[in-house]
Amino acid sequence: QTGAMTLVTVSADGATSGNGVSSSPAISSDGQYVAFxxxxxxxxxxxxxxxxxxxxxxxxxxxxxxxxxxxxxVALLSISGDGRYVASASGSPPHLFVWDSQASANVYATPxxxxxxxxxxxxxxxxxxxxxxxNLDHAIIAHDLVTGADRxxxxxxxxxxxxxxxxxxxxxxxxxxxxxxxxx
Numbered sequence: 001q002t003g004a005m006t007l008v009t010v011s012a013d014g015a016t017s018g019n020g021v022s023s024s025p026a027i028s029s030d031g032q033y034v035a036f037x038x039x040x041x042x043x044x045x046x047x048x049x050x051x052x053x054x055x056x057x058x059x060x061x062x063x064x065x066x067x068x069x070x071x072x073x074v075a076l077l078s079i080s081g082d083g084r085y086v087a088s089a090s091g092s093p094p095h096l097f098v099w100d101s102q103a104s105a106n107v108y109a110t111p112x113x114x115x116x117x118x119x120x121x122x123x124x125x126x127x128x129x130x131x132x133x134x135n136l137d138h139a140i141i142a143h144d145l146v147t148g149a150d151r152x153x154x155x156x157x158x159x160x161x162x163x164x165x166x167x168x169x170x171x172x173x174x175x176x177x178x179x180x181x182x183x184x
Contacts, residue, residue: 008034008057011042012064018043020052026079026086029123032060033083033101035067037075054088056101067099076118080125085145087121087128098128098145108145129153 008025009018018040025036039052044066047053054067054077067073067086074089085107086099096119098108108128110116119130128143140153 006059008036008059009038009040009043010062010064011040012045013042014062016042024075024077026077028079028083029081030083033058033079035077035079035086035088037073037077054086054090054099056083056086056099058083065101065104068097078119078121080121081123082125085121085125087119089116089119096128096130108143 007017009022010016011018018038019042020038020040022036022038022040025034027034034057035054036057037052037054041047041049043055043064047066049066049070049072051072052075054073055064056067056079057064067077067088068090070090072090072094074094077086077088079086084101086101087096088099089096096108096110096116097106098121099105100107110130116130116132119128121128126144126146128145130141130143132139132141142151142153143149144151
């Protein structure tokens, strides 16, 4: 660790910074990979999209790729600990997508009937956890990206549960009540 700062939102030609606002960075565990939202149009070659996009950058190789090439992305995203997977929202209405940097493609998209509020990838990138808003039930769903199986973690409408992901397990929790403790 050198403590040096590196510009992540650099133009495709490497000569200047991005020509639009960038925000919402998510960083891999080792700091090599950064996913971020940007309205800049010079981060990748021939960017003709309308609206903002989610990008993924390898800070060692200097490679920047568009994760949401259709544009219309939402400035919410999550990255796996190793930087391989990026979860983001895009489209109208927005759907959740999981993009794989090794395949340079989306490997999962929520069904068109699904609505959601919040989402997070597990550190190993194998589970996408999100708060469903389908039928306003606000259930917490864990989608296993390896098997394709969905698991309802919580469907308690009254608690508006938060979601915490820990290694390969996802579990809901609510704000602790007086004297209550949670296992870590």
